[in-house]
Amino acid sequence: MVLKNLIFLVSFFISITVSAEEDFTHYAFANYLGSGIYKTSGQNATVVNIPISFDIRNDDTSSLILRTPVSLGFFNFTWSDLPEGEFPDNVGTMTVTPGIEYRVNTSDDHEFQAYIDLGYGNNFTSGTNVAIYSAGVSSLLDLQLRQSDPVWVNRLFFAGYSSFDGKQNETYSALQSGVDIGTDIYWRWDWLGVDVEPRFFAAGYWYFDKLRFATPFGEDVLVSHSLEIGATLAFSKPILWEWMGIDRLGLSVRAGDGVQAWRLIFEFPI
Template sequence: MIVQSFLHKTDWGQSTHTLTPFLSFLFFLIFSSQLRAQEVFEPHFAFSNYYGSGIYQTADNDVTILNLMPRFEDDRKILPSLGDFRWRVPVSLGLSNFDYERVGNTDLEQDASTMSIGLGIEKDYWDSEALKFVPFADVGYARDLRSHNGATTYAIGSSIFRYTDIWGEQQILFAKVQHAGFSSRDAASENFSSFQIGADLKFPERLMLGPLSSFFSFYVTSYYFAVGFDLQENEALVLQDEYVHELGFTWGLDKAIETSVGDIERIGFGYRFADAEDGVFHLAFNFPLD
């Protein structure tokens, strides 16, 4: 194993100025947010799919949520009118009192508390070489395994990728808007909307692991969630709202490992926090912001 650093030298100071306004706004959201929910932010179980991919766990291990978003190319051209698009399958599993030391003994009937799965599509639209929009739409089903309540779910939104060169690396400025909702058999329904902004920054150093070139990155992101969003007579009504923030690092490979269910590029670790609730740890897979 050979470790090499600084495979190429860059002028950090010269390139950082392009990112400064964006990060200033992001940190302003994190440390200066004044809009706060009057109630504890407790979204419905049917929305867990749309709080980001990865594994989330509270510090006391009371709740663990596994969110996955496998994506598949439309190789069979089932919807040829849409051109090149991807199928997406959002999957979420909520576990109570999960312990990594006994993961082999996990009993889904006893330990699982919520489960949801969906099916949707997404498509890349390039406005330029540096700006990409990825609209998406999903439908699915979610179930609370303790109360045996079920609900159909839907979501629509778009991710926005802005690529820029900083420190000699292609960096990503990211934003996402989405709206999701559910409807249960007892005619209960609810919806939430969210806006996210963040940055994923690769460091120019490289760590060589034999023939593999790997990198480290730092990411920061903020979310604004609004539950029960409704427009009535030009007035926006929100039952609950909250800012949520996350900071973290990732380690990845310059050349992803290809598998049948998707490419494996990197793994990350972050901490998500908000004023109205306890923080959670986030184990991220591949791009940590989506």
């Protein structure tokens, strides 16, 4: 039943709308924008990320990780289809963005991360393909606040794509800062074999070169900043399959410059 419910939630949040002039942003940048239902000028574009990773090397102070997240999309599938028992019957888009991530503990309470990705995206409906590239650095600092174990996260990253025909390309870079804080409330889920803690987070995003969200109707929306708040259930170890890295399950809302997004979260949220 747990697996069935999780698969239902994944199906629930996977959809992308098609615009007259094709926009690659929502699925090309899916791994960096995050899973969710993006609403712009009344139009929905929903993507989901399936986190997949493997440890290449892991010791007491550092680790090297191979990340191969997959993002899927289904066309012509919306919230209103669910009460009628409608489910997506074909894959509309897929992106795979493999990359290497290096993590090192610089002190007992601080971790530095760096990554580089080179991936591929395909729109099965239009037959178009894009090359995706990204790099970034992060700082994660454990703070002391009673028993809540807050984590202050700062990230600086760059991402871009280029269509294989050379006609479209776009880049964006962003600064992200946020705090993830616990509740010091725990319970045991024996059927998953994990301890669970509810946690809350808030994060701000500032885009150095405005990120463009194309809409099927009306003008495109340029986003310069956004704010996100949400809640997750943190698991003591990854659930289902360890290689999928599902150590969180939660929901958040992100808004800014006319774009609103509801995100379904499967990993550390910020």
